[in-house]
């Protein structure tokens with residue numbers, strides 16, 4: 001293929017690919033995707049708040065034996081560094097840290113892993 005015939009062919013292919021990215025042809029717009037993501041996130045945090053208030057606030061609101069308080073940026077800075085997933089795992093399994101004992105699922109083994117995870121998400125939202 002010579003360069004003269006390659007260039008127009010390239011433009012035709014490029015035009016077709018542009019057509020494929022046309023937002024009108026996408027199955028779902030970005031706006032819909034974003035509104036779904038937001039709705040799910042809000043629901044998780046709302047559920048997390050309920051779990052937090054009845055299972056975690058007893059220690060975490062007052063900071064009993066060094067329990068990090070939601071919204072206390074200094075208390076969370078180092079804890080959050082290994083990632084929220086690591087904190088969720090520790091909250092589910094329980095652990096003994098430098099300042100005290102975090103009981104598995106805050107001491108309520110009827111909670112599901114997802115409920116504990118949502119409660120941690122709620123605590124994270126308070127850092128905003």
Ligand code: HEC
Pocket residue numbers: 051052055056057058059060064065066067068079086087088090091096097098099100101102103105106107116119120
């Ligand atoms: C009996 C008191 C108590 C209850 C109830 C409790 N916690 Fe804790 N939690 C602690 C203490 C104390 C620490 C800090 C331990 C340390 O790091 O020395 C802690 C630490 C944590 C951490 C930080 C983990 C990390 O990686 O540093 C998270 C997240 C957490 N708790 C979530 C929860 C959630 C969610 C609940 C409710 C389901 C809950 N806690 C209930 C006492 C409690």
